[in-house]
Amino acid sequence: MVYPLPPPAPDTAVTRLRIGPTRLNAHLHKLGMTDDPHCPWCPTYLDTPEHLLLQCPRHHSHRTALLQSLYPLLLRRPTLADLLGGSPDPGLAFKILKHTRTFLQKSGQLHRI
Numbered sequence: 001m002v003y004p005l006p007p008p009a010p011d012t013a014v015t016r017l018r019i020g021p022t023r024l025n026a027h028l029h030k031l032g033m034t035d036d037p038h039c040p041w042c043p044t045y046l047d048t049p050e051h052l053l054l055q056c057p058r059h060h061s062h063r064t065a066l067l068q069s070l071y072p073l074l075l076r077r078p079t080l081a082d083l084l085g086g087s088p089d090p091g092l093a094f095k096i097l098k099h100t101r102t103f104l105q106k107s108g109q110l111h112r113i
């Protein structure tokens with residue numbers, strides 16, 4: 001059983017998404033803490049950082065806002081690595097991370113990370 005914990009700070013959430021120890025079902029399933037590794041809203045997709053940030057239809061409106069805010073910076077659709085600070089340009093990575101943190105807050109998913 002997963003005990004309720006307060007949601008992490010947005011910076012902590014991004015770090016967890018980057019290195020892996022999240023409260024998303026795919027990770028909890030690997031630890032034997034849940035029977036179902038799938039997304040709560042998409043029963044055929046694993047509940048992973050990539051699904052949460054780039055695919056889950058539940059967060060479409062927040063993702064659209066995220067993509068619109070990032071297009072002037074990247075001029076392309078971001079990858080998971082981009083969203084988690086993987087740019088070789090530290091200034092660009094900082095700007096992208098700011099938008100990723102906003103997405104996590106506005107989508108209400110910090111408690112799952």
